[in-house]
Amino acid sequence: MTHNLIPFIGVTGGIGSGKSMICRIFSCLGIPIFEADKEAKIILNENEIVKKSIKELLGNQAYKENEVYNPTWVRAKIKEDPRLIAAINSIVHPAVRQKAIEWQLSQKNKPFLIYESALLHSENKPELINKLIVIKADKADRIKRINMRDSLHPTDIKTIMEVQPSEETYLKQVDYIIKNSNNDLIWPQVEKIYKSITGLT
Known part of the structure; x- marks a missing residue:
C-alpha cells in the first residue's frame, strides 16, 4: 500500500448488527465512510461488464425487464446452491475495491477512513484494510431490527443470515469488537476505538 494513503478501517457484522448506526457515530467524529455494500448495489445496476457476467452466471432473470438487479430472485438461486455467493462475490468485489481505492485517493486530512x-x-x-472492527449482536435483536427496518419475509432474513459469515468467522483475528445488543451502550465503545486508532489514549 502506498504510504501516503489514509488508512482504511473495516467495519463489519451480520445483517441487523448495527453497522449503519456505528458508522453514523464515526461520521459524527469526522470520519468519512465508504459503504461497500451500497456501492455493490450501484455496480450491479450500472456496471455493464458486471451485469453481463452476472447474467452469464445466473441467467437473464437476475435482472428485471427494466434491467434492475433482482435480489429476491438471486437469493432464491443462492438458497438452491450456496456456492453461487462466492461466484457472485468474485464478480462484484473487484469492482467495489477499485471504487474504494479511487475514493480513498480522493480523501484528505483525515486520521482514518471507514x-x-x-x-x-x-x-x-483486502490489503487496503488496515484494521478490522466487528459488531456483535444477539440474533434476536438483529432480527427485531431487520423487521423494523425492512419489509423482508422471514424466509429471506433466514437466507441472508445463512449465506453471511458465521459469528465465529466474523470474530476470528479482529482488532476491535463492538457489542451492540439491546442494552449495550455503543457511543463509548466507538469513541474508545477512535481514540485507540488515532493515538489519543
Missing part, C-alpha cells in the same frame, strides 16, 4: 461491508472478515479482507 470501509463498511457485511461480508468482510479476517480471511477475505
Whole structure:
C-alpha cells in the first residue's frame, strides 16, 4: 500500500448488527465512510461488464425487464446452491475495491477512513484494510431490527443470515469488537476505538 494513503478501517457484522448506526457515530467524529455494500448495489445496476457476467452466471432473470438487479430472485438461486455467493462475490468485489481505492485517493486530512461491508472478515479482507472492527449482536435483536427496518419475509432474513459469515468467522483475528445488543451502550465503545486508532489514549 502506498504510504501516503489514509488508512482504511473495516467495519463489519451480520445483517441487523448495527453497522449503519456505528458508522453514523464515526461520521459524527469526522470520519468519512465508504459503504461497500451500497456501492455493490450501484455496480450491479450500472456496471455493464458486471451485469453481463452476472447474467452469464445466473441467467437473464437476475435482472428485471427494466434491467434492475433482482435480489429476491438471486437469493432464491443462492438458497438452491450456496456456492453461487462466492461466484457472485468474485464478480462484484473487484469492482467495489477499485471504487474504494479511487475514493480513498480522493480523501484528505483525515486520521482514518471507514470501509463498511457485511461480508468482510479476517480471511477475505483486502490489503487496503488496515484494521478490522466487528459488531456483535444477539440474533434476536438483529432480527427485531431487520423487521423494523425492512419489509423482508422471514424466509429471506433466514437466507441472508445463512449465506453471511458465521459469528465465529466474523470474530476470528479482529482488532476491535463492538457489542451492540439491546442494552449495550455503543457511543463509548466507538469513541474508545477512535481514540485507540488515532493515538489519543
